[in-house]
Amino acid sequence: MNKTVKIILVLVAIIALAFVLKYFKDANSKDVVDYKVEEPFYSSIDTKAVATGKLNPEEEIELKPQISGIVNKILVEEGDKVKKGDLIATIRVVPNEQNLVGAKGRISTAKLSYDNAKVLYTRNKTLFEKGVISQQDFENSELSFNQSKESLAQAQNDYQIIKRGSISGGSSANTNIIAQIPGTILEIPVREGDQVIQSNNFNAGTTIATIADMSLMIFEGKLDEAEVGKVQEGKEIKVILGAIRDKEFPAKLTFVAPKGVEENGAVQFTIKADVTIDSLTNIRAGYSANAEIEIESKDSVLVIREALLQYNRITEKPFVEIMNGENKFKKEDVELGLSDGINVEITEGVKEGDKIKVWNKASKDNEDD
Numbered sequence: 268m269n270k271t272v273k274i275i276l277v278l279v280a281i282i283a284l285a286f287v288l289k290y291f292k293d294a295n296s297k298d299v300v301d302y303k304v305e306e307p308f309y310s311s312i313d314t315k316a317v318a319t320g321k322l323n324p325e326e327e328i329e330l331k332p333q334i335s336g337i338v339n340k341i342l343v344e345e346g347d348k349v350k351k352g353d354l355i356a357t358i359r360v361v362p363n364e365q366n367l368v369g370a371k372g373r374i375s376t377a378k379l380s381y382d383n384a385k386v387l388y389t390r391n392k393t394l395f396e397k398g399v400i401s402q403q404d405f406e407n408s409e410l411s412f413n414q415s416k417e418s419l420a421q422a423q424n425d426y427q428i429i430k431r432g433s434i435s436g437g438s439s440a441n442t443n444i445i446a447q448i449p450g451t452i453l454e455i456p457v458r459e460g461d462q463v464i465q466s467n468n469f470n471a472g473t474t475i476a477t478i479a480d481m482s483l484m485i486f487e488g489k490l491d492e493a494e495v496g497k498v499q500e501g502k503e504i505k506v507i508l509g510a511i512r513d514k515e516f517p518a519k520l521t522f523v524a525p526k527g528v529e530e531n532g533a534v535q536f537t538i539k540a541d542v543t544i545d546s547l548t549n550i551r552a553g554y555s556a557n558a559e560i561e562i563e564s565k566d567s568v569l570v571i572r573e574a575l576l577q578y579n580r581i582t583e584k585p586f587v588e589i590m591n592g593e594n595k596f597k598k599e600d601v602e603l604g605l606s607d608g609i610n611v612e613i614t615e616g617v618k619e620g621d622k623i624k625v626w627n628k629a630s631k632d633n634e635d636d
Contacts, residue, residue: 304590304622307571312605312612313564316498318538320488322508322554324479325541328448331472334441335465336360338457343476345455349446355476356444358463362429370426377419381412388412450480453552479552484542486518486558489535492527497562498538499523506542509555518542518558563605570610575623576601590622 339359343349388408395405428441454477457463466472486506490498502520522539529535540558544550576585585603588596604612617623 302594302596303625305572305575305625306622307569307613307617307619309567309619310570310610311564311566312568312570312607312610314562314605314607316490316494316560316562318488318490318558318560320486320538320556320558322484322506322542322550322552322556323487324450324453324481324552325483325485326448326450327453327477327479327552329474330355330444330447330476330478331466331474332358332441332444332463333465334358334360336442336463338459338461338463338475339442341455341457341459343452343455345452347452348450349452349478350449351446353446354443355446355452358442358444360429360442366429367426370422370429373422374419374426377415377422381415381419384408384412384415444475446478448478448480450478453477453479481550481552482544484544484550485521486538486540486542486556488538488556488558489530490523490538490560492534492536494560494562495523495527495536495538498560502560504540504561505559506540507557507559508550509557510551511548511554514548516542516544520560565605565612568604568612569617569619570612571617571623573606573609573611575625576603576611577626587617588624588626589617590624596624 336358339357341356342354343356349355388411391400391405391408394400395402454474456474456477461473463473463475464470498520500520500523504518504520506516506518508514508516518540520538520540522537524537527534527536538558571587575587577587578585584600586598586600589599591597599616601616602614604614606612
C-alpha cells in the first residue's frame with residue numbers, strides 16, 4: 268500500500284514539473300513585438316482658422332408705424348419682393364377720447380379768437396380808410412387776424428390727425444406703412460386686426476414688417492482670441508453654408524472687433540465679411556455658416572503624421588523613436604513647424620528616409636488602411 272502511494276506522488280510530481288517547464292518555455296519563446304514604421308514625406312501645409320456664425324443681409328430694416336392704431340390691411344406676404352415706396356400695410360386709427368375732446372376744445376377757443384380778430388380787423392380797416400387810425404394800428408390788427416386764422420387751421424388739422432391719423436389721407440399719411448428700401452419681405456410679425464404702437468423717443472414701436480436686400484449678404488461670426496491676432500481686415504476668406512455644403516462662397520473680411528466677449532470661458536471676437544453670392548444660388552437670411560480663414564501656408568516641407576509624435580512627461584518636449592536596427596529604436600528630439608491637425612512640419616531631428624515607430628495604438632485603424 269505504501270509503495271502504491273509513493274508511485275502516485277512521484278507521477279503527480281513529474282506532471283507538475285512538466286507543466287512548470289512548459290510554462291517557462293512558452294513565456295520565454297514569445298515573439299518580439301514587431302512595430303510598424305513610417306517615413307517622413309514632403310507635403311504642403313495650410314493652417315486655417317474657422318469662425319462659426321450666420322449669413323445675414325447687409326441692409327435690413329424694420330418698418331414701424333408713426334401712429335398707434337389697428338392693422339387695417341396688409342398688402343404683401345413674406346417672401347415678396349418690393350420696391351422703394353411700395354405700400355406695405357395700412358393702419359386704422361382708434362382715437363383717444365380724451366385727446367379728441369381736447370382737440371375739439373382747442374378748435375372752439377381758436378374759433379373765438381378768430382371771430383374776435385376778424386371783427387377788429389374789419390372795423391380798423393374802415394377806420395384806416397377814413398384816416399381815423401394810423402397805418403401801424405391797422406397793420407397790428409391785420410397781423411392778429413392772420414395769426415388767429417392760422418391758429419384755427421392748426422387746431423382743425425390737429426383734430427383731423429387725432430381722429431383719422433392724417434389730414435389728406437394721401438400716400439404720405441401716417442396711417443400708410445411704406446417700403447423704405449427695395450428688397451424682400453423677410454417677416455411680417457403682425458396680422459390684420461392686431462393693435463400696434465407708434466415709434467417714438469420712449470418706445471421702439473411695433474414692427475409691421477422686416478425688409479432686406481438679399482443681393483448684399485454678410486457673414487457675422489465669432490473667432491477665438493488665439494487666432495484673431497493673425498487675421499486682418501481686407502483678407503480673402505471662404506464661407507461654407509450649412510445648407511449648401513458642396514459650394515464655397517468667396518468673401519472679404521471687413522471688420523474685426525477691437526474688443527472680445529467671454530463666452531463659455533473663452534474670449535471671442537466678432538468678425539464680419541462681405542460675401543459674394545451668385546444670382547443662381549437661392550440664399551435665405553439666417554443660414555448657419557463657417558468661415559475658413561487661411562492663417563499661414565507652406566509648400567513642399569518635410570512632414571510626418573502628428574500621431575507619430577510623443578511627448579516627454581517632464582519637459583513636455585516632442586520626440587519620435589527612429590529605427591536604428593532590427594526592432595531597435597532610439598529617441599530623437601524634434602523641432603516642429605506648422606501643423607494642420609493631421610500632419611506636422613519637422614524642422615529638426617528627422618531627415619528624409621528615417622523610419623519612425625508607429626507607437627500610438629489609437630491609430631491602428633489608420634495603419635491597416
